[in-house]
Amino acid sequence: MTTDRAAATPCVVLAGGLGRRMGGGDKPMREIGGRAILDHVVERLGPQCDGLLLNANGDPERFTRFGLPVVADTVAGYPGPLAGILAALEWTEQNRPGVEWVVSAAGDCPFLPRDLVARLQQARQAEGADLAVAASGGQAHPVIGLWKVALRDDLRRALVEEDVRKIDRWTARYRLAMVSWPSEPVDPFFNANTVDDLHEAERLAALVAD
Template sequence: MGKAANIPAVILAGGLARRMGGGDKPLREIGNRRLLDLVIDRLSPQASSIALNANGPTERFDAFGLPVIPDSLPGYVGPLAGVLAGLDWAAELGASEIVSVAADTPFFPRDLVDRFRTERGAAQIVLAATPHPSKGALRQPTFGLWPVALREDLRQALESGVRKVVQWTDVHATVEVVFDAPDGRDPFFNVNTPADLDIARRRFEEGKV
C-alpha cells in the first residue's frame, strides 16, 4: 500500500512543550538526527504527501521542505485542532481521509497506515492502541485515520469546547488497532521530558527502534 494508497498525513507538532522547558520538541536531537527527521523518515513510505501542523513562525521548519499548517483555532486547544487543520488541508488536496502522527514519537510502527486501512472495517475513525494489563488497550489518540467528511463536525465540536480526542471520537464509529510492544518497547514512546529524550537516545543508539 504505502504511497499507492494515496493517503496524506499530518505530523502534529502544535503543542507548547512545557515539560521540555518550551521550544520545539521536534527539533531536539537523538543520534545526531532531529526527532522530526526520524518521524518523517518513518512516515514518508506510508503517505502520499505530508504536512506539518505547527504554530508560530514557520521559517524554523523550512529545512524540512513540508507545508506548515497552523491550528484551525487559536489558543493551543489540543491535538484535535491539528487534526482539523490536517483535514482542511487534505480537503484542498481532494483526499477523502488523512492519517495523523505525533512529532515527538520517533519509533511508531512502520506498518501503521497499512494496518489502519486493513483493520478499519466499517469504522469512520481508526485510533492506534497498545496492550494494557488492566485496561485491555491503551489508546494513542494522536495516531489516527480520520475522514475528511467529518471535518465540519469536528470544527463544531471544537467551537463548542470539546478538547479531548476521545471525547469526540467516542460519539463516532471508532475502532482501535492494537500494536504490540516487542520486548517491552513501546512503539508509541513519546518524548515529553529531558529524561524521555535520554531514553530515546539510548534506544536509538542501541538500534531498538
C-alpha cells in the same frame, strides 16, 4: 503510496505542542542520536504516506529544511491536537480534492511503526469504522489515528461550539477501530515529553534500526 485519489492517505505530523515539560520550544526538534526527533518521524512515516505535512504554529520557516507544507491551527487559543487534526483535514479538502482520509502522528514519537498507515486503513475497512486509532501495551494513543476528511465540519463544531478538547471524547461519537502493536522490545509510540524521556529515547534508539 498510491495514485488512487480516494484511497490516497496523506499524513500530518502534529508538531504544534508547547513543550512546557521540556522548558518550551519545539519538542520535535530535540535530538536523539544526533538527529532531530522530527527527522526520525519523517523517515518512518514518509514512505507510508501520499504526502506529508506539518501542523505547527508560529514561524513556519524553522521547519524549512524539511521541505514540507506547514499548516497552522485554524482554531485560536492552542486547543490541542484536535485543532491540528482539524487543520490537516481542512487543508486536505482544499488542496487534495477527492482524498478521503488523513493519518495523524505525534511529532515527538521517533519509533513509529512502518506499517502504521496500512494497518489503520485495513482495520477501518474490516470493521466498517469511521475512524481508527493506534494502541500498544493495552493503552490507546488517540493522537495517532486515521481521520475522515468528511468529518471536518463536525470536528470544527465540536471544538468551537462545544469546547471539546479531549480526542477520545470526540471519537466516542463514531464507530472507532482500535489497532494494537506490541510494546516490546520498544514501544513504537514512545513519546519524548520530558528531558528524562530524551535520555530513555537515546537508550531505546540502540534497539531500533532506523
